[in-house]
Amino acid sequence: MRIPSLAAAALLACGTAAAQVPDGALLGSACAGCHGVTGEGGHGIPSIRQMHGREHFVELMRAFRANERPNTVMGRIARGYTEAEIAALAAHFARAQ
Amino acid sequence: MTISRRTLLAAAPVAAAALAAPSLARAQNAGRVVIIGGGFGGASAARFARDRFPALDVTLIEQNRTFTTCPYGNLVLAGRRTIESITFGYERLAARGVRVVHQRATAIDPQAKRVRLSDGAEVPYDRLVVSPGIDLRWGAIERYDQAASARMPHGWAPYVQPITVLERQLREMRQGGVFVMAIPDNPFRCPPGPYERISMVAEYFKRHNPRAKILALDAKNGFSKQPLFQDAWEELYPGMIEWRGASNDGRVTAVNPEALECVTEFRDRVRGDVVNVIPPQMAGQIARDAGLANASGWCPIKPATFESAQVSDIWVLGDATIAAPMPKSGFAASTQAKHAIACIAASLAGREPPPAVYFNTCYSHVGEDYGISIVGVFRGGERLTEVEGSGGISPRNSALPADRRAEFRRLEAIYADGWYDAITGEMFG
Numbered sequence: 001m002r003i004p005s006l007a008a009a010a011l012l013a014c015g016t017a018a019a020q021v022p023d024g025a026l027l028g029s030a031c032a033g034c035h036g037v038t039g040e041g042g043h044g045i046p047s048i049r050q051m052h053g054r055e056h057f058v059e060l061m062r063a064f065r066a067n068e069r070p071n072t073v074m075g076r077i078a079r080g081y082t083e084a085e086i087a088a089l090a091a092h093f094a095r096a097q
Numbered sequence: 098m099t100i101s102r103r104t105l106l107a108a109a110p111v112a113a114a115a116l117a118a119p120s121l122a123r124a125q126n127a128g129r130v131v132i133i134g135g136g137f138g139g140a141s142a143a144r145f146a147r148d149r150f151p152a153l154d155v156t157l158i159e160q161n162r163t164f165t166t167c168p169y170g171n172l173v174l175a176g177r178r179t180i181e182s183i184t185f186g187y188e189r190l191a192a193r194g195v196r197v198v199h200q201r202a203t204a205i206d207p208q209a210k211r212v213r214l215s216d217g218a219e220v221p222y223d224r225l226v227v228s229p230g231i232d233l234r235w236g237a238i239e240r241y242d243q244a245a246s247a248r249m250p251h252g253w254a255p256y257v258q259p260i261t262v263l264e265r266q267l268r269e270m271r272q273g274g275v276f277v278m279a280i281p282d283n284p285f286r287c288p289p290g291p292y293e294r295i296s297m298v299a300e301y302f303k304r305h306n307p308r309a310k311i312l313a314l315d316a317k318n319g320f321s322k323q324p325l326f327q328d329a330w331e332e333l334y335p336g337m338i339e340w341r342g343a344s345n346d347g348r349v350t351a352v353n354p355e356a357l358e359c360v361t362e363f364r365d366r367v368r369g370d371v372v373n374v375i376p377p378q379m380a381g382q383i384a385r386d387a388g389l390a391n392a393s394g395w396c397p398i399k400p401a402t403f404e405s406a407q408v409s410d411i412w413v414l415g416d417a418t419i420a421a422p423m424p425k426s427g428f429a430a431s432t433q434a435k436h437a438i439a440c441i442a443a444s445l446a447g448r449e450p451p452p453a454v455y456f457n458t459c460y461s462h463v464g465e466d467y468g469i470s471i472v473g474v475f476r477g478g479e480r481l482t483e484v485e486g487s488g489g490i491s492p493r494n495s496a497l498p499a500d501r502r503a504e505f506r507r508l509e510a511i512y513a514d515g516w517y518d519a520i521t522g523e524m525f526g
Contacts, residue, residue, distance in 0.1 A: 023451045029145060029435040030456035033428050034516045037148070037523050043515035044508075070501075072491065072508050073458060073472050080474025080487030085454070 022085040024092030031089070038096045049096045057090035127152040128445040130438070131212055131222035133202045133383060135159030135187060137166075137427035138228030138414030140524035142434035143195045150442045156220060157190065158212065160201040164525070165255040167287060168427055169517055172462060173260050174252075175297035176304075180261050185525035205387040207408045224441045227389060227396075227405075228414040228430065229381025231286050233257065234394070237377040238279065239351035239360075248354045249372040252294075253286065266371045267301065273308035277369030279349035279359050280315040281377045284395065286416045286425045288321040289471065291375055293461040296326065299334040300464055313340045314359055314367060316348040321424070322461060322471055322490050329463040332494075349374070380417035387411070395419045400477035401453045402440040403433050412437040422483050423475050429457040431520060453477030460513030466503075468510030 032038075034045050041047035048057070063069035064078040081089070130146055130153050132139045143157045165184045172178040191197045200214035205225065212220045233254060235242045241249070252263040270276065276298055280291040295313055302309040319342070320326075330338045341347035343362075351360040352374060359367045359374070379385065379394030389396045389405050396413040397406040398420065405411045414437060415430030423429045432455045440450040455475040460468050473488040475481055491509060494502055 023439070025149065026435065026439050026451055027454060029149075030432045030454070032523055033431055033456070033520050034458065034512065036519045041515075043518050044511035045515035045519065072505060072512065073470055076472040076488050077456075077458075077474065078487075080456075080484040081454075 022082070022088035024088035024090075027081075027085055028089050028092040028096070031093075039093045048093050050094065054087075054090040054094045057093060058086055061086045061089075127154070128223040128441075129154045129156070129221060130224050130226065130441060131156045131158065131220055132226040132228065133158045133205075133212065134228035134230060134381070134415075135161070135164055135190075135197075136228060136230055136415065136430070137520070137524065138430035138434045139226065140164070140187075140190060141431040141520075142226050142228065142414065142438050143190055144193065144523055145435045146438045146442075147190075147193045147195055150438065151194075153438075153442065153445075154196075155194070156196040156198060156222075157187070158198045158200060158202045158214065158220065159187065160199065160215070161256055162186065162199055165259065166427070166517075166521065167253070167255060167290070170252060170255065170260040171290070171294045171297040174264055174267060174294065175300045175462075177297075180259060185521060187525070189525055202383050205383065205411070207387065207411060210410065223410070223445065225411045226414060226434075226437060226441070227384050227387070227411060227417070228434070229384045229417050230254070230256075231378040231416050231425075232381050232385075234377045234379055238349055238374065240354065241352045241374055241376055245352060245354040246374070249352060249357065249374045251375055252373060253290075253375050253378075263371075263373055267298065270306065270309065270371050272306055274306070274310075274370030275368075276302075276309060276311045277359060277367055277372045278311070278313045279352075279372070279374040279376075280313060280317070280320075280347075281375055282316040282343075282348075284419075284421065284425060285375070285378050287459075288424050288426075289326075289459055289461045291315075292320055292322065292326045293463065294373070295338060295340075296329065296334075296461070296463040299330070299337050302337065303334060309337070311338045312367065312369070313338070314347045314349050314361065315340060315342050318342040318344050321459075322469055324493055325469040325490055326461075326463060328494055329467060329469070333464040333467065378416075380413075384413060384417050389413055390417075391419075393419070400479070400481040402450050402477070403437040404440070412441065420481055423455060423457060423473065423481060424459065424471075426457055426459050428459060428516075428520065429455065431523075432456045455481075458516065460509060460516055462510060462513060466507040466510050468506060468508075468513045470509055470513075 035048050039049035061078045064074040067075050146153050146155045169183045187197045204213040250263040252260045346361045346363045348362040349359045357372050380390045380396050396418050398418045414433045416425040443450050457473045460470045469491045471490045474484045
């Protein structure tokens with residue numbers, strides 16, 4: 001797997017395309033409405049913080065999207081986000097403290 | 098739909114670079130942000146601004162010392178919650194560094210960029226957030242004014258009338274009596290709210306007043322989560338609830354408070370033992386006075402940012418805005434708030450606003466261990482649009498395997514409570 005260097009990514013982010021780069025923390029703030037400010041979960045709602053590695057988070061969202069995993073709201077939610085946004089969310093919750 | 102794993106992983110490092118951006122922004126985005134209104138929009142905006150953009154100077158102007166949520170007011174009617182359990186203070190927000198001012202904002206001067214308070218003081222701002230909630234349109238239903246609302250409670254704006262007024266009337270209602278509701282046309286605060294209320298009153302009646310009836314008079318021909326509510330009513334409260342839509346003369350145009358009577362469009366007179374009138378609404382007064390509302394009484398916004406479409410450097414949030422297809426809900430106000438704060442920080446730093454993605458989930462309790470939901474993901478550009486193929490309501494019974502139905506409804510009831518704790522925890526915890 002090839003991963004673009006951080007410097008290259010930063011260049012991208014500083015260019016005119018910056019406004020189109022998903023902001024994981026801002027997107028993730030919507031998840032906070034049910035999963036808590038840091039994704040900690042509680043009251044029957046699962047934690048989405050740290051315990052999921054980045055890839056696991058992405059796989060879960062992909063399974064929700066495809067209705068391949070039993071869920072109540074997550075399928076309906078996951079289908080509203082782009083691949084880049086899900087990746088940004090995964091990165092955000094992997095770091096959330 | 099499937100997602101290519103390769104594109105997902107390839108996109109991640111770019112997203113990681115975006116995560117690094119806020120620390121750069123912090124040095125550049127100092128500015129005075131003043132927020133009017135400490136409800137779902139305003140309190141969420143204040144908390145998010147403190148957490149995410151600590152260089153911002155944040156003042157929250159809220160006339161009341163406590164906030165009682167509209168959500169879960171219906172559970173007070175059911176006897177499941179006390180009003181104390183849905184009432185919160187602003188101490189924690191203050192401890193987080195928000196300057197909380199318990200005054201009424203009486204005027205906005207958008208030229209001088211100042212907010213005037215009821216004690217005469219003035220608060221200067223660089224960017225203003227107005228999240229004023231709703232006012233009730235007294236007189237829009239003939240003879241339904243504030244005096245009439247004491248006899249025929251609305252229970253739709255806790256800062257005007259606590260839900261306990263309606264609760265008391267329900268508790269005192271005679272056995273076998275009739276509970277009448279008048280429900281307004283769109284747009285109004287909390288589209289599924291009246292139908293959750295029908296459900297929670299029915300739950301109470303089932304236990305304590307089993308011969309009582311509920312008659313809902315609706316100015317619309319359809320409503321939010323309608324098939325789910327109606328399936329549940331038939332299942333849980335058979336024979337108790339009658340719903341009359343607009344084409345069945347359901348629109349209430351006048352009331353006779355002395356007689357506890359609603360008068361419909363075609364002059365049917367409907368008497369109740371307890372009558373709950375939810376009148377038409379409009380944006381809160383400060384927004385209308387400041388020129389943020391148009392002739393409809395609601396506030397047009399720019400969908401990409403939630404900045405006022407009418408007055409610059411002012412952002413408007415929540416129920417007061419024209420944001421269809423987003424509903425007037427607390428969750429919607431909260432995601433609008435966070436996006437607005439990110440846009441404000443960007444504008445203070447001379448940067449472009451982030452892409453606009455908004456989100457909403459509205460749970461409704463319809464009975465014991467029985468919850469339902471509606472979800473929406475929205476994007477703002479020239480217009481506000483719901484993402485095609487996403488969102489929508491919980492599956493109907495007919496779409497669920499028989500052995501999964503009860504568990505699905507039970508989980509949504511649990512998640513509803515989890516949502517309530519999470520969102521109020523974010524605002525006030």
